Amino acid sequence: MKNKLLWPLLALVALLLLNLIVTPSFFALRMQDGHLYGGLVDVLKNGAPTLLIALGMTLVIATRGIDLSVGAVAAIAGAVTCVHIGTSGSASTAFAGMAIALVLCAVLGLWNGFLVAGLGIQPIIATLVLMTAGRGVAMLVTEGQIVTVNNTAYRQVGAGFVVLPVSILIALLVLGLVAFVTRRTALGMLIEAVGVNPEASRLAGVRSRTIIWTVYVFAAVCAGIAGLMISSNVSAADANNAGLWIEMDAILAVVIGGTSLAGGRYSLTGTLLGALIIQTLTTTVYTIGVAPEVTLVFKAIVVIAVCLVQAPKARAALSFRKVAVS
Amino acid sequence: MTESPPPVVEMRGISLAFPGVKALQDVDFRLFPGEVHALMGENGAGKSTLIKTLTGVHRPDTGQVVLAGDDVAFSSPGEAQHAGISTVYQEVNLCANLTVAENILLGREPRRFGGIDFPAMRRRAAEVLARIGVHIDPASSLGEHPIAVQQLVAIARAIAIDCRVLVLDEPTSSLDAGEVAELFRIMRVLRDEGVAILFVSHFLDQVYEISDRMTVLRNGTLVGEHLTADVDRRTLIAQMIGRDLGTLEAIEHAAEERQAQGPVLVAATGLGRRGAIEPFDLEIRAGQVVGLAGLLGSGRTELARLLFGADRADSGRLLVDGKPLRLRGPRSAIAAGIAFSSEDRKGEGLVADLSIRDNLVLAMQAARGWTRPLPRKTKDQLVDKYLKALDIRPANPDALVRTLSGGNQQKVLLARWLVTEPRLLILDEPTRGIDIGAKAQIQQLVTTLAAEGTAILFISAELEEVVRIADRIVVLRDRRKIAELDGSVTGVDEVVELIAGGATPEKVVS
Amino acid sequence: MTTLAQRVPSRFLPVLATVALFVLAFGVGSARYDGFASGQVIANLFIDNAFLIVLAAGMTFVILSGGIDLSVGSVVALSTMVTASGLQAGWPVPLVIVAVLLTGSTLGLLMGLVIHKFDIQPFIVTLAGMFLARGLCFLISVESVSIKDRTFRDVATAAIELPGGVTITYNVVIALLVVAAAMYVLHRTRFGRTVYAVGGSESSALLMGLPTTRVKVGVYVISGLCSSLAGLLFSLYMLSGYGLHAVGMELDAIAAVVIGGTLLAGGVGYVLGGLAGVLVLGTIQTLISFQGTLSSWWTKIVIGVLLLVFIAVQRTIVRR
Structure with a gap:
């Protein structure tokens, strides 16, 4: 279990060191007006939405699922809130808008869960529906415009500071919450049981549909917050x-x-590391002065490298013949 | 049947071991041209391993395979097919989305101008089908036909190449009587053409009807080779199940001491499911051990699954405590105090990638729902108690279940259900594939539980074990309940007689 | 209706449903808008979607075999980029074409090998391929590169006159040739039939002694080849190469194939279904643009709804 996290951890450390070499001030932190700034803070702040969505995705994937619709759901959440706020500057309108958006996201999660657990459609396809239609819905809400708002309360969520950027705090809060809920209740164990062996879980009386439904709703709400x-x-x-x-x-x-x-089996710590690696990679490409779009090439290389390292078949490549026989 | 022609296949001294299991030990096997040869044995006897050694899926550790006088060593099913050994498996291994003609000939299809010559392909497929008397449109897609016809198409594929040996691995398990007759007709045609047919079936009637010779395996060793006409069913069954599998004196006749039995806990009337088990009546009392006896494929597991709601019954009803209970799934059965430990430990029982602790509490936790976790302390106490009580090793609750030995895995599965304190515990093959020590412990546990008032439905392929443990024995044959016997006065011979199905007995109800 | 259902094998029903949907959508358009029911509108459907038709043909191979290819949109972008920058550097047109097709099929081959040899899900491998191809575009140039080559522009703007005053481009001819070739390979060759067999049941195909390895890797090569060819067509259509071309086009291709009645689980479907799917998508876009008051985002919503409907229909067919 622990050594599974070794490779991602090494990759992260290597990336951070690379940054340190290129930009010696990368690790430096400074306080200004009670706000903490620095390279590491930037990585965390920019990575917060990805981390949030990845947390939801972790649980979905643990049940053998996948949720492609989270990006569209994030867009819908932003659209609904901004349209609701409109020109208002009041905090209560902002909170009402956010509440409406998150409830809507939960409903979208229910919809995904219905397609997967209720109708038994393959998760990739089931969530492809909302991935495609969701952006259309978001544009329907904003009528195709980019809706700008000027609301201090709303601005706090993504750009505010309480020493650290608020978005980091929210992401860490959700991480802590998920870790707490899945480990303190039986949710984590039941999610893993459903993911490892759905039939054995059914025969042991696990309500797999409820579990699957729960994770899709959770993923959608995470996507909403990220949005x-x-x-x-x-x-x-x-x-x-x-x-x-x-x-x-x-x-x-x-x-x-x-x-x-x-x-x-899933690992929330692993997901945290994964999200950090992806964000650090983006930052690194920036700092070493390559066009930011080229990040994609590095992402591809990292993905394939990590997958190969973890693939049992790549490891067993040497004793391949024996595996094939038995 | 004269023995004048030399055998087309001769396997000598075949041994093959998998990690932890000796699948075959020094097995000899002969197959003559123009005969139907039945390979007999219970689960784990080594039938399919022997077949796979012949068809090139496995390579033997020692021993030699001689085909028509030549030493052969196939490294893939394809090579064996080239040498004239065709195999038809229990599950139709064809592609339902392709046409019948493609399924018969794909891989050796006639070609023209680089592409497949479909008219020629259909013609050849029709010829092959005609040879075995099947008249269906070769251009129709395979999935449109019933399983029985698909099975015949699989045979057509097998004989489309010039095959000398045809292996039929349980081809009849999904066929009805008429379809079996059709299959046998085809088998006789092929046999008369000189094809050597190796036939596996769990239905004794079929074996006696079609086979000329049989080879019996048990626990990976050869028990005997006979002409079918020379051996009666009793002898055959006795050979298949063995008579002495480690005598466990302690449990001998424990059943007799347990006379005081409680009220009827579970009663099924006319419960059945098409294609799985014909409607049956069954009563199980608190503190009673009911044994299910019957060969593999007789409907043992299917009956148990209906009682647990793992499959839905399509007829009859179930009473628990005298009140009707509609099982919508395992959850409603568990809520009523019924537990089911599946014979398929890895596939349907344990969650291999989770720890012993998680597996132990899974059923109880599932019943409580995820919002009400078992308190850590309770969990530890439970885990501790059952690790000790069942002597599970390693006694480390955090060990992953897949790292455990078969016996310990079985104990973990049992413990999962004991934690829920079931009133009826259904044990499907709880002692299969585990070592003798663990076996004794589990048998001991069953009698203890019964003494404490738990009702138990005990399923085992080993008749001796069933007879020794059960208060009452329900005998199944060909997916039907055929008798119910008093366990304390019944011997193995009597049960064997019933399973062999000489005469349909009077129902003996205890 | 019953006689129709009896005469037509059930495996053709999803494709027929798509064709019916196309006819219906087109009929609605013709009834409501003047000038909709013209030959040129139909021709434009093909002209504007020629590259998507080619993509859908390649995607059909992958999906029939039970896989998925997310990289196709990015490979289209990469192909436009290679084309544009190659021409800019003064390469002769044939060399550019060969270079583009080689790039696409090599990428497909690599992905196929990784998927097959290391048993990693196609989803992840082709996702990496998607990132890689898109990133390579930007490695060549972050800006849009326009195509000024004479031959290329001539081919792009050349109109082929059909009877009735309808004109089409060479793109359409190529796309239809690809569809014909794909149909030949899928239905007339052992490779094609093995694609169906692998999608129907890989273990059965293996036991039947069919060349499963060649097929499992081959479908990604074909998809890569089709994607790069579609990229060439897209270059002709846009006359530029840009890393942000064809963003999300893999989803359009998958949607077209699914709407065309191909089962995502593999084994069931037709190239013509994918073609019909593309035409349905194109008609919806045309309808929405003719309507004028309807905004473009309705296209996405309608595609999503259509996907849902077809998936639901497929579920019931599979259950039966």
Whole structure:
């Protein structure tokens, strides 16, 4: 279990060291007006939405599922909140808007759960529906415009500071909450049981449908919070581009963190590491002065490398003949 | 049947070991041209391993395979097929989405101008089908046909190449009587053409009807080779199940001491499911051990699954404590105090990647729902108690279940259900594939539980074990309940007689 | 209706449903808008979606075999980039074409090998391929590169006159040739039939002694080849190479194939279904643009709903 996290951890350390070599001040932290700034803080802040979505994704993947719709759901959350706020500057409107958005996200999660657990549709396809239609819905809400708002309360979510950026605090809070809930209640164990052996779990009386439903709702709510962060950070809702491809980043974070797409044992710490690796990678590409778009190449290399290291078949490549026989 | 032609296949001194299991030990096997040869044995006897050694899936550790006088060593099923050994498996291993003709000929299809010559392919497929008297449109897709026809298409594929040896591994398990007759007709046609047929079936009637010779295996060793006409069913069954599998004196006739039995706990009337088990009546009392006896495929597991709601019954009803209970799934059975330990430990029982602790509390936790976790202390106490009580090793609750030996895995599965304190415990093959010590412990446990008032439905392929433990014995044959006997006065011979199905007996109800 | 259902094997029903949907959508358009029911509108459907038709053909192979290829949109972008920058550097057109097709099929081969040899899910491998191809675009150039080559522009703008005054481009001809070739390979060759067999039941295909390895790797090569060819067509259509071309086009291709009645579980479907799926998507876009008051995002919502409907229909077919 522990050594599973070794490779991601090494990758992260290597990336951070690379940054340190290129930018010696990378690890430096400074306080200004009671706000903490620095390279590491930036990594955390920019990585917060991915981390949030990856947390939800971890549980979904642990049940042998996948949720492609989270990016679209994030866009919907931002759109709904910004449209609700409109020109208002009051905090209560902002909170009402966010509440409406998150409830809506929960409903979208229920919808995904219904397709997967209720109708038994393959998760990739079931969530592809909302991935495609969701952006259309977000644009419907914003009527195709980029909706800008000017609301101090809303701005706090993505751009505010309480010593650390609020978005970091929210992401860590959710991480702590998930860790607490899954380990303190039986949710984590039942999720893993369903993911490892669905039939044995059914015969042991596990309500797998409820479990699956729960994780999709949770993933959608996480996506909603991430969507609020993204939109709040720029005080605008961009239905087209908010959270674009974030589902892929999240899936990568989960896989890099050592949770298998085949379901079963998952690691929240691994997901945290995975999300950090992806964000640090992006930052590193910036700092070493390559065009930011080229990050994708490095992402691809990291994914394949990590997957190969973890693939049992790559490890067993030497004793391949024996495996094939038995 | 004269023995004048030399055998087409001769396997000599075949041994094959998998990690931890000696699957075959020094087995000899002969197959003559123009005969139907039945390979007999219970689960784990080594039938399929022997077949797979012949068809190139496995390679033997020692011993030699001689095909028509030549030493052969196949390294893949493809090589064996080239040498004229075709195999038809229990599950139809064809592609339902392709046409019948493609399923018969794909891989050796006629070609023209680089592409497949479909008219020629259909013609050849029709010829092959005609040879075995099957008249279906070769251009229709395979999935449109019933399983029985698909099975015949699989045979057509097997004989489309010039095959000398045809291996039929339980081809009849999903066929009805008429379809079996059709299959046998085809088998006789092929036999008369000189094909050597190796046939595996769990239905004794079928074996006696079609086979000329049989080889019996038990626990990976050869028990005997006979002409079918020379051996009666009793002898055959006795050979298959063995008579002495480690005598466990302590449990001998424990049943007799347990006379005081409680009220009827579970009663099934006319419960059944098409294709699985015909409607049956069954009563189980508190503190009673009911044994299910019957060969593999007789409906043992299917009956148990109906009682647990793992499959839904399509007829009859179930009473628990005299009140009707509709089982919508395992959860409602568990709520009523029924527990089911599956014979398929890895597939349907344990969650291999979780720890002993998690597996132990899984059923209880599932019943409570995820929002009400078992307190850590209670959990530790339970785990501690059952690790000790069942002598599970290693006694480390954090060890992953897949690292345990078969016997310990079985104990973990048992413990999972004991934790829920069931009133009826259904044990499907709880002692299969585990060492003798663990076996004795589990048998001891069953009698102890019964003495404490738990009702137990005990399923085992080993008749001796069933007879020794059970207060009452329910005998199944061909997916039907055929008798119910008083366990304390019944001997193995009597049960064997029933399973062999000489005469349909009067129902003996205790 | 019953006679129709009896005469037509049930395996054709999903494709027929898609074709019916296309006819219906087109009929609605013709009834409501003047000038909708013209030959040129149909021709434009093909002209505007030629690259998508090619992508869908390649994707059909992958999905039939039970896999999925997320990289196709990025490979289209990479191909436009290689084309544009190659031409800019003064390479002759044939060399550019060969380079593009080689790039696409090599990438497909690599992905196929990783998927098969190391048993990693196609989803993840092709996701990495998607990132890689998109990143390589930007490695070549972050800016959009326009195509100024004469031959290329001539081919792009050349119109082929059909009877009735309808014109099409060479793109359409190529796309239809690809569909024809794909149909030939899938239905007339051992490779093609093995694609179906592997998608139907891989273990059975293996026991039947079919060349499963070649097929499992081969479908990704074909998909890569189709993607790069689609990239060439897209270059002709856009006359530029850009790393942000064809963003999300893999989803359009998957949607077209699914709407065309191909089972995502593999083993069931037709290239023509994918073609019909593309035409349905194209018609919906045309309808929405003719309507004028309906905004473009309705396209996405309608595609999502159609996906849902077809998946639901497939579920019931599979259950039966």
